[in-house]
Amino acid sequence: MNERKDTAADQAFAEKAKQLFDESVENLDGETRSRLNRGRQAALEQLAAAKPVWVQWAPAAGVAAAAVFAVVLWTGNQPVDELTPEATASDFEILLTEDSFEMLEDLEFYSWIDLDEEPEETPEDEDVVG
């Protein structure tokens, strides 16, 4: 009987305490509420900052892709010097022959002669000479 009375008194006590507490919460001043709101926004910013990995790297990936695209476009429009590889090949050809090393002194001259002689080897020219 006493136990039941004690439990009821405890419950009544807790209810009054809760009521007073709720009143004190409702009576919080505007400045305190404003500071709580700012704190909440700061906490939510932390959540927004924790974005998926692909979202974090998306801007950097975009910049990198644009850079690669620009490089490809730029190199694609460059005029190719077609004479340079041919000249290099002919230089090797001359160097690999067993002729005297004296000709190395006039390497450019022999290259020019080599280029100059090529058109004469056409069949049409042979017919004219013959």
Place this chain on the structure above:
Amino acid sequence: MNACVASFAVSCESGGRKGASTLQREQELNRFFAGIEKRALRIAEISIRDRDEALDLVQDAMIQLARKYAKRELDEWTPLFYRILQNKVRDWHRRQAVRGRVMVWFRRSGSDDSDYDAVAAAPDPMGRTPDEQLQSQEAMQSLEIALGELPARQREAFMLRTFEGLDVAGTATAMRCSEGSVKTHYSRAVHSLRETLGEHWQ
């Protein structure tokens, strides 16, 4: 090429779903904080008797929950939030105890202030003059003082059960103890408070 475009589209779609779920979680967290922050502030304030410090603790607890536990289920948030907050309150008390010991050491060389009353010297947490206080506010102040005199674990159990309305299991999670301990702490707290405040308080 088509496969590449298709996989990019799928990745964008899944990214969009993730972004939407993050936004939804942010809204849920905002609602949760908005619903709990004022009570949490008052609970922290009663524990440490300093509103500014209590505001900082509540903000820290919100930030920690958002950072570490936002992906947990919604019904887990309340006990987790109060566990974080109670840890911060305990840390605050530890820091104050260390500071108090240092201050006592310095005070020994100064005046002999033996009449110092910590409860009387504590600022009014509501920040109001006695004239402005109504009867209910005086009763609340008495309750706060009585709560301040309780052992920390009893105070935690009483406030989480009575003020926040957590059930025994939720309170046990928040306090990191067994449900039996919660019941014991709560029961002792109620009896101590009733004894301290007296029959006239009710």
